[in-house]
Every structure is written in structure tokens, then in C-alpha cells.
Amino acid sequence: MKKLWFLGILILALCLGIYRFRARIEAAAIPDSTAATLATADTAGAKDSCDGKKFCAVAYLAPWCPHCKRVVPDLREMLKKAEASGENGLRVIVGGGEPDENRALAAQFGGSGVVDASNDIARALGVRAYPSFYLLNEQGHTIAGDEAAYRWAFEKLR
Numbered sequence: 001m002k003k004l005w006f007l008g009i010l011i012l013a014l015c016l017g018i019y020r021f022r023a024r025i026e027a028a029a030i031p032d033s034t035a036a037t038l039a040t041a042d043t044a045g046a047k048d049s050c051d052g053k054k055f056c057a058v059a060y061l062a063p064w065c066p067h068c069k070r071v072v073p074d075l076r077e078m079l080k081k082a083e084a085s086g087e088n089g090l091r092v093i094v095g096g097g098e099p100d101e102n103r104a105l106a107a108q109f110g111g112s113g114v115v116d117a118s119n120d121i122a123r124a125l126g127v128r129a130y131p132s133f134y135l136l137n138e139q140g141h142t143i144a145g146d147e148a149a150y151r152w153a154f155e156k157l158r
Helices: 002-027 035-039 066-084 099-107 119-127 146-157
Strands: 053-062 088-094 111-114 132-136 143-145
Touching: 035 053, 035 099, 053 119, 053 146, 066 088, 088 099, 088 146, 099 111, 132 146, 143 146
Parallel strands: 053 088, 088 111
Antiparallel strands: 053 132, 132 143
């Protein structure tokens, strides 16, 4: 009887764990980004390192964010590798700050630096914190977000 009671508690704990894990996954679901929103972003006609690439890592930064400032040197280094890569690209989107600050930070990344003046890209990607990282496929749809996208970018582009 004790073993049966223990088995019942174990099954209940397992079900509760699965339910909580599923709820956490649903809460962190990545919205499908709008490829048109990203395609119409103002890049001032410069060459974007994501053009024609199979995958594009997207970093969404804010100029006032200390964590964003900390990753800028790494992103610049990764951008050089992305420009040379035939398969993987990197786009840095800057928003959430004053227009002049946004433009200054985006300018550090050349054609791959995009200013999100109206926050349309932030809404399309579902940005909830700075910095945010996303991995997009060729069609511009989000296939990974935040930690997974960050790890992918550092593995492939560093």
C-alpha cells in the first residue's frame, strides 16, 4: 500500500511539473515576426549582412541600456564574421531611446544597424527586455529567441 501511495504522489508531481513547464513555454512563446516590417526598416540603402543569408541573428538594443553597451564590442566583432559568411548574418536593431542616440548606436554597425524609430520592429519581434536576441530564417520568421538565439549567434559568429 505504501508503494502505491508513493507512486500516486510521484505521478501527481510529474503531472504538475509538466503542466508548469508547458505554461512557462507558452508564456515565453516567440511571436512570428513580420518579415515585411523588417524588410521596410530604414537601412539608408546600405548593405545589410543578412541579405541573402539562410539565418539572421537579430540583436535589439537600447542606447541607455548598460547590458547593451557591454555587448556592442562583441556584436561588432561578430558582424565582421557575418559579413564574410555565406550562410549566417547579423542585424542590430536600436530602439527605445532618443532618436539621436538610436542613430548614433546603429551607425556603429553600418548597414546592419537599423533604427526602430516607431517601435514597429520591437512589436513584431515581441521585445520585452534589452538586449533581446532573435534568430530569423530566410523568410524573416523567428525560429529562436533570447537565450537560444544568443547562444547560436555566439557559436556561429564568434
